[in-house]
Amino acid sequence: MKQDIKNIVEYSNNKRSKFFGLFIQFLIILSVITFSLETLPNLSAENRQLLNAIEIFCVIVFSIEYILRIYVAERKFKFIFSFFGLIDLFAILPFYLSFGIDLRSLRLLRLLRLFRLLKLVRYNRAMLQFTKAMLMSKEQIILFMGVTLILIYFSAVGIYYFENEAQPEHFSSIFDSLWWAIITLTTVGYGDVYPITIGGRMFTFFILLIGLGIVAIPTGIISSSLTKVVEEEPENSFKK
Amino acid sequence: MKQDIKNIVEYSNNKRSKFFGLFIQFLIILSVITFSLETLPNLSAENRQLLNAIEIFCVIVFSIEYILRIYVAERKFKFIFSFFGLIDLFAILPFYLSFGIDLRSLRLLRLLRLFRLLKLVRYNRAMLQFTKAMLMSKEQIILFMGVTLILIYFSAVGIYYFENEAQPEHFSSIFDSLWWAIITLTTVGYGDVYPITIGGRMFTFFILLIGLGIVAIPTGIISSSLTKVVEEEPENSFKK
């Protein structure tokens, strides 16, 4: 019987295991939607009760799943402290913790419920490929992230010296200028802060011509690593 | 004679078929322009009549084309329920449906007229290549679209906790925050909602550095699939 449960709970190729996986995934999505709906400002007491009921149901199922996973694991302590074991625990912990605690700290505990979303990783091959690609070129990503950060910092210092006098409310310190630098160099450009002096505009012109190529490098590294990871995998691993 | 019509109506390499194809394409474009002009708010009665006349003419030609296509098809039912058969039907159906119906629902029926634009696909090799490229890496696109959606959701939850108190009108719930997340991570950055707290800005900083690489992945997959599809096709298929 233990083998039976193991075949269902742990990801394998039989029908019951797939149904179980889909059911858990459905509950994760449901739980996430519930979590989102609870943040709506004008929620009636009835709806709030319904959302609570769904939440309790999800936690019960997740708890049973967690216990079963421990039950079927060969080396129980290894599972409990493994990456997925901890995620499964964190997905239900906030609910049990919130019983004996006053309401103030509830808000932050609710946030922990989002760990459930990480449970999806177990079922999402893309997420595993992505993690593999990140690890493959970890050092390069860190190194060029460093270059990007230096560029952003230089841009912030530059614009601070050009715009501080003209717009002391938007460029009051280098920390404020850093906000401008990240929003500009990623080309988001909200338009809440922008240079108005001629010097500041020419500096922006220059930084944009130089900088876009640099900011795009980490993106390029991730993409090319990912392509390698995907190509290395056997073709049929994407067929069901 | 049936063979003659078939040679003209179905895409082949003789001159009359090409002329027919260009004529239908011209009518599709004309029909789309008519459709756009009808939405102009201050249209005189005369112009409206003219647009109506063009619309009727287009529908008549498309109807004749549809009947001829059924006439020349070997297996008529297969054509009628094929992708292009249904598009040809939907391109004329809204016009005939709008006769017996009151004016309210007309608005939505008008929208169905846009199916005509899909008729262009029949004549557009690029569209076919693009469809082929999408199908080729369908599973990967879906998987990474999932990763992108999870990232967008995490960003929305994060910014909600940072900005909800400071700007309850813009970040009133996670659903509102999702709007911010998609507009920021695609670097559109309208500037209608943006973080103002230090925590929210640092979170945006972090999310942008991490997220741009992830959001760009589905785009990269489509591009590289397309390159493969284009290269596989014989060179001369682009010559006319």
Place this chain on the structure above:
Amino acid sequence: MKQDIKNIVEYSNNKRSKFFGLFIQFLIILSVITFSLETLPNLSAENRQLLNAIEIFCVIVFSIEYILRIYVAERKFKFIFSFFGLIDLFAILPFYLSFGIDLRSLRLLRLLRLFRLLKLVRYNRAMLQFTKAMLMSKEQIILFMGVTLILIYFSAVGIYYFENEAQPEHFSSIFDSLWWAIITLTTVGYGDVYPITIGGRMFTFFILLIGLGIVAIPTGIISSSLTKVVEEEPENSFKK
């Protein structure tokens, strides 16, 4: 002597020809700066006279260059009606045309002076490579430009139906919506028009996830063509 002039005027590898080329390039840049400065709103009469003097000097040199080029050309008519021959003519024509004409149409004639910038093409290897890359994948660029335009049109129609009632001043017709569609799908996002209804925002969400990959395709085609063109050229062609 004709051979001597030919060696100087036409691009060749001797020193005098290179000096001549640099001198003409300098005059083109000078002429463009003059052109820009003339648009400054509060220009003193003195400065305006100075700019005029520079302009006359440039036109005289360009005229001499044009006459010399005709003089040294083997087949004079072929040169006059060649691409570069016409550009050389258009670079000086506006000046001579503006003598006998009243002031109103001057504005448009001034614009023609910008043809001078195209003279730079003659000296710019990158521009030639770029033109070659464009011609190489001309058909594909046109085809996918078509797909991009269809996507932009669909987006415009969709947002029109969602936002027209809520914001009739910004989305008054499909033509206004087209402005929104191009600014959003290129991720410029000025923030002058953006959806405010839930339907419109969800539509934008959907269109951005799908659309960014498509809009990026023509860019990708140009880039990969260019890489091929650059690689095909002998390495030493970039050394001077």
Place this chain on the structure above:
Amino acid sequence: MKQDIKNIVEYSNNKRSKFFGLFIQFLIILSVITFSLETLPNLSAENRQLLNAIEIFCVIVFSIEYILRIYVAERKFKFIFSFFGLIDLFAILPFYLSFGIDLRSLRLLRLLRLFRLLKLVRYNRAMLQFTKAMLMSKEQIILFMGVTLILIYFSAVGIYYFENEAQPEHFSSIFDSLWWAIITLTTVGYGDVYPITIGGRMFTFFILLIGLGIVAIPTGIISSSLTKVVEEEPENSFKK
């Protein structure tokens, strides 16, 4: 003993050298944070004194490092006028210069302290790879930077003629229009200036469809050069 200091100061593989390197890097980061904090507008006298103390400590360590580097260098003059020698000098010079000078010019001297950030280059392999990649395709980057600048200028002139009359405050001259052109073609789109006339919007539509591909070319060249540089390096150079 000189050899001992040399082994520590110059980048080598023993433990003491690595610790020394990390210590200097830490001081650079500390110095940069101090520099940023000093720009905060409402700083108490106490905090200002603390920041000054840290700054003096950093300068002393950097000065000792500089003297040691000269001491261990084989050819002292060559080191002093080398790239890294000058950076090490400029990193401490502003501090010593600011003693005998009145407070006004201090602001600019403070800016020179940022040269310290360049000291990080010595320890950052990514920065060296990036510099190598830039040098490798220097000529191409300059050539296509030229094409990009011509495109930006054309866009600025075009929008000037369309929008100058409608918005004389935003598009008062071609120089103002250049600001619009760079912000639009890099897709930053702050939203401080945007076209409002139909002609200007159609021109923007056209320029964006054509221009995004061109502006992306220098970025593409840097990325592909970098990929080559990274691949050429022996794999183990990234392992420690």
